[in-house]
Amino acid sequence: MENIDLDVTVLNLKEPKHVTTYSGLEHVLVEGEVEDDTGKAFPSYRDVNFHDLARGAGAGIRIEIPLMGLLGFDMGYGFDRAQPGWEAHFQINPYGIF
Numbered sequence: 001m002e003n004i005d006l007d008v009t010v011l012n013l014k015e016p017k018h019v020t021t022y023s024g025l026e027h028v029l030v031e032g033e034v035e036d037d038t039g040k041a042f043p044s045y046r047d048v049n050f051h052d053l054a055r056g057a058g059a060g061i062r063i064e065i066p067l068m069g070l071l072g073f074d075m076g077y078g079f080d081r082a083q084p085g086w087e088a089h090f091q092i093n094p095y096g097i098f
Helices: none
Strands: 004-013 017-022 025-042 054-065 069-078 085-094
Antiparallel strands (some): 004 025, 017 025, 025 054, 069 085
16 A cells, blocks of 8 residues: 655745855855655545645754755744754755765
8 A cells, every 4th residue: 555645834034044164165055944844644536635634834954055955953842742842953965975
């Protein structure tokens, strides 16, 4: 049985972007974001119910470093969890592969 992953981003603000240079590194990109997210995984298309989606919101920062890749940190708040609260997410994407 396949899982259907439904993920809808309602608001995704990725401005402003700031590019700066540190000693020995060229064009380090620092990017911040604020987002509102709604989604859920359903076991099949017949089970899709738009009134049963989980909601969340959060903010994060991404730092893209040449020859190293992307580093990211997000704090997200799950509204529809059994115990609503904050959760940290880390992202490491070496050389921009993923």
